[in-house]
């Protein structure tokens with residue numbers, strides 16, 4: 070930290086600015102470098118691998134310093150932001166050569182993880198959401214924005230769990246809070262390791278009021294105003310492309326909590342964390358980045374309203390029925406760039422000539438796309454067609470102004486077409502004439518001197534010059550040439566008339582470059598007026614792209630149009646798990662039926678390990694999701710109701726919140742379902758109870774099944790290895806057994822992967838252990854123990870009441886162990902200690918007294 074010694078005016082200025090941005094690295098522009106000082110420098114040098122120096126080596130206070138060249142700053146900024154830091158960019162606001170006294174400097178932007186707009190090609194199909202929270206009692210105003218696309222949404226969330234779910238599914242990197250957010254709520258956010266930024270005082274401007282126009286609740290207005298204030302404070306530029314905030318209700322969509330979405334591998338592969346091997350991966354045949362992002366959003370929020378689902382289905386069907394037009398449409402879409410982000414760049418002022426050409430090229434595809442869509446349309450695309458607007462005015466503006474091959478930079482000229490602006494044409498003419506004059510001068514001089522290799526050149530230091538090789542110097546007339554520079558083999562000269570022309574040419578060039586920049590900015594401002602139309606077009610193209618992607622996948626994968634029913638029944642013939650089949654190949658996959666008529670709510674699935682129970686369960690969930698996003702589904706025939714929520718408890722999920730045992734996570738996930746599921750939900754429970762002792766687990770599993778059966782009535786698939794549970798079908802009318810078949814022959818097991826009615830006859834766990842390559846000796850021992858246990862179970866079952874008739878397992882049965890310890894009777898001493906422990910009044914004991922007591926008991930036991 071800076072000490073209290075006298076500072077130079079520049080360091081005083083630095084500290085004044087830094088004080089306003091204590092949570093960001095301050096990149097302080099000094100000539101061609103951005104410099105960091107003090108702690109920023111120490112930490113920055115370490116992260117960015119820069120050399121740490123000191124600013125004033127000889128002074129008493131040494132100021133740590135490091136810097137990056139301004140032209141390479143972007144990479145360094147990206148690295149810092151990627152690692153979860155903010156960077157405040159402080160620029161020189163005047164030309165140092167012209168400044169009187171200290172050069173004026175200002176922070177022009179704070180780059181933060183949630184506000185990056187240039188996410189690069191790798192993340193083109195990802196949104197980068199900045200989120201915000203405002204709390205009132207147990208309710209949260211919640212909002213999110215993607216600065217690169219202008220999307221802005223808000224909602225009221227009524228519990229910390231829903232909040233956590235929204236934050237997780239949006240994969241936000243930064244959340245803005247104000248002081249309404251309680252410590253308790255922060256403990257929900259903390260483990261997610263996202264950046265928490267604070268914004269307390271809200272400023273309402275014309276821009277922010279516009280964005281909040283359609284939002285009426287106080288809670289959402291509060292959260293939007295601090296989100297928008299934060300954006301204005303960090304971006305310090307126009308946010309004109311932010312769309313009007315749209316209110317959404319999480320309950321308007323099929324609810325799949327984050328754990329279930331992970332279990333089902335909708336967007337993320339559980340093993341690799343990547344897209345490969347997920348439903349998103351299978352479905353993504355989109356051709357545009359906008360379509361890619363939209364597909365993800367649809368997968369995250371499947372629909373509930375039959376009418377909306379049917380509209381998507383009808384559109385997919387129209388696209389499916391028109392193979393050739395669809396292929397052409399796909400070709401056209403390939404040539405559409407990211408309109409949404411291009412519009413964002415126009416608004417943010419970061420667009421360059423090449424971006425504008427991409428915008429023009431994309432818009433030029435639209436009439437053809439429109440035409441193709443009208444030929445495909447059988448009525449379903451009527452409304453979408455009205456929004457596919459080619460914004461011809463923008464094409465015309467760009468076409469008239471921008472050359473066909475503009476440079477990256479917008480400040481170096483060569484951007485604007487001839488004929489666009491008279492004044493610019495004049496300068497360009499002057500430049501051209503000047504150059505023609507130079508060419509003529511070169512020819513004349515060659516003739517006059519007889520030096521054939523005499524040439525006219527240009528460099529930044531001397532301007533235009535005449536170059537003559539040393540061998541020819543003697544041929545030059547003595548007075549006319551003024552020597553300027555000597556090279557090894559040549560001399561360079563100027564003449565008064567050459568200097569005069571040079572002023573004209575260079576003057577025209579500078580003026581042309583300045584004017585081109587002004588014309589470019591002007592054009593950018595004109596295009597800004599069309600941003601809303603461009604955004605509407607982008608959203609419609611994105612929708613079309615996702616729909617064509619559904620059509621392509623449905624065709625390639627032989628999906629069928631599912632029938633939506635208002636009855637509480639599921640009927641799937643020859644269905645399959647689309648991702649597993651895609652990975653393993655169609656030949657080897659065994660399709661299966663799922664039949665759950667109105668009077669059957671629970672399927673209890675048994676079968677060996679590895680036989681396909683989880684796959685069967687996930688297959689149903691993925692089919693439900695596919696149905697409710699409007700896609701066709703993997704089956705020969707499918708009839709499904711609309712589900713409101715999907716709950717899963719499958720596999721050993723990692724514990725996101727941290728520190729809980731697998732069994733605890735298992736119980737929490739099951740509890741989520743039991744608490745929130747309705748009759749219209751889908752529940753998948755995979756081997757509930759296996760995380761604890763056998764009878765404990767079995768008892769819990771039975772109680773859960775009974776609860777779902779009697780209280781919730783949701784369609785439920787429940788897989789289990791507890792064969793005892795299969796007799797539940799005798800008492801529970803809405804439960805049926807199915808099993809996944811396997812054949813055992815000569816001690817080897819063949820999985821059939823076919824789901825059939827009735828319970829499995831045994832578990833085959835030892836066969837699977839054999840498949841896993843366990844030692845023979847161990848397997849023989851296990852087989853022997855199993856046989857003994859089965860005999861014991863058989864004899865005790867004759868006397869014991871059956872488990873589902875409310876018998877509770879005896880405590881000594883609770884933990885089955887392969888290696889039962891020898892039973893040794895307790896000593897008197899031990900019994901006495903146990904007695905004392907039972908008696909001890911722990912509530913009124915101080916921690917120290919308890920510790921002393923424990924110490925005493927331990928000593929007594931050791932004395933035994």
Ligand SMILES: Nc1ncnc2c1ncn2[C@@H]1O[C@H](COP(=O)(O)OP(=O)(O)OP(=O)(O)O)[C@@H](O)[C@H]1O
Nearest residue numbers: 657658659660677678679680681682683684685822
């Ligand atoms: N219908 C099917 N046709 C062909 N192969 C299948 C089918 N279903 C599953 N499989 C294959 O069997 C493997 C195991 O499936 P799955 O994980 O669903 O078994 P499981 O019965 O749930 O096992 P466990 O009880 O050990 O959890 C899958 O990875 C897949 O390769």
